[in-house]
Amino acid sequence: MKNKLKTGAILTTTAVGLLHVLNKCISAVSTLKDLLPSSDGRYFTWRFGKVYYEKTGTGSPLLLIHDLSPYASSYEWSLLRQKLSKTHTVYTLDLLGCGRSDKPNMTYTNYLYVQLISDFIEKVITEKTDVVVTGLSSSFVVMACGNNPDLFNKLLMINPENLVELASIPGKRSKMTKFLMDMPIIGTTLYHILSSRDNIEYLFTEKYFYNPFRVKSKQIQVYYESAHKGDSCGKYLLSSINGNYVNINISNALKNINNSIFVLLGTHYENAKLIADSYTKMNPAIETVFLDDTKFLPQLEAPELTCSNITLFLES
Numbered sequence: 023m024k025n026k027l028k029t030g031a032i033l034t035t036t037a038v039g040l041l042h043v044l045n046k047c048i049s050a051v052s053t054l055k056d057l058l059p060s061s062d063g064r065y066f067t068w069r070f071g072k073v074y075y076e077k078t079g080t081g082s083p084l085l086l087i088h089d090l091s092p093y094a095s096s097y098e099w100s101l102l103r104q105k106l107s108k109t110h111t112v113y114t115l116d117l118l119g120c121g122r123s124d125k126p127n128m129t130y131t132n133y134l135y136v137q138l139i140s141d142f143i144e145k146v147i148t149e150k151t152d153v154v155v156t157g158l159s160s161s162f163v164v165m166a167c168g169n170n171p172d173l174f175n176k177l178l179m180i181n182p183e184n185l186v187e188l189a190s191i192p193g194k195r196s197k198m199t200k201f202l203m204d205m206p207i208i209g210t211t212l213y214h215i216l217s218s219r220d221n222i223e224y225l226f227t228e229k230y231f232y233n234p235f236r237v238k239s240k241q242i243q244v245y246y247e248s249a250h251k252g253d254s255c256g257k258y259l260l261s262s263i264n265g266n267y268v269n270i271n272i273s274n275a276l277k278n279i280n281n282s283i284f285v286l287l288g289t290h291y292e293n294a295k296l297i298a299d300s301y302t303k304m305n306p307a308i309e310t311v312f313l314d315d316t317k318f319l320p321q322l323e324a325p326e327l328t329c330s331n332i333t334l335f336l337e338s
Contacts, residue, residue, distance in 0.1 A: 053251055057244045058095060060122045066146050068138060071124030075115035075146070079107025083147045084336070086114045087139070089157035090268060092256025093222055093245040095121025098156065101325035106332065113147060117159065119259030125252040130262035132270040135162040136169065143173045152336055154178045157318065161188055161272050168275030178284040178335055180328070181291050181318050185300045189271045200265030203257055213257035217249040230319040232290040241322060276304045283308045284335040286328065288316035
């Protein structure tokens with residue numbers, strides 16, 4: 023019996039050790055191409071870590087904020103930034119837990135990003151700014167604007183999160199999911215499975231783009247690299263997202279905002295019409311436009327169409 027227990031302990035220790043080595047190898051190999059260099063930008067030293075950002079162009083300030091995902095980064099705006107920089111001082115940042123920014127071991131919450139965005143505008147941009155934001159990150163901007171409207175000018179949201187989904191709070195199942203993913207070795211292994219290149223390619227072809235033939239291999243590789251930068255510590259953000267810790271009910275804030283708000287939705291984005299109706303029901307002043315033949319990331323799938331709509335709204 024003792025020998026069996028000893029053998030079992032040795033095998034378990036060996037297996038865990040091999041997983042640890044494998045995890046380290048995956049993290050190292052996936053970032054070898056260095057498609058997200060930090061040499062072109064700067065860092066905003068914030069209370070919870072360094073936040074990477076870039077500043078280009080001249081004119082009134084425009085802040086571009088990517089969707090909240092450990093796979094995402096300011097690369098999301100790479101096809102629009104140059105054109106928008108002709109008439110605006112464009113700021114793009116990698117949110118904490120994403121891309122080239124720090125990825126601390128912590129629980130990420132909606133309020134954390136509300137404070138980050140507010141502090142970035144107040145301390146880096148230093149003046150009232152227009153904001154274009156994607157997906158789940160739209161909720162941070164709405165809450166930040168509701169708390170401190172003097173920092174914001176016009177708001178444009180691309181495929182914002184469903185209001186019903188945003189109201190979901192952590193439960194027993196989501197808390198268990200977060201607990202498992204936060205584990206040192208098992209959690210990292212699970213994260214590597216979820217953030218594999220194949221799974222990210224699936225996201226692009228099935229969720230992000232309407233036309234899978236528009237997806238470029240570099241886009242997949244950049245998202246894959248972003249997921250693994252910082253020794254794959256993006257898992258802490260993903261565990262918080264899956265655990266519903268970044269959700270918040272924005273209905274009241276959305277209802278009371280007096281800023282100009284524009285919502286762009288892909289015609290093939292899931293529940294796009296329902297989302298448009300729910301947002302305009304909360305605030306009838308919100309304008310909505312549907313972008314033909316696009317899904318979740320029209321700024322990468324149809325950049326010219328997206329850019330023209332952004333420009334039209336900002337100049338109106």
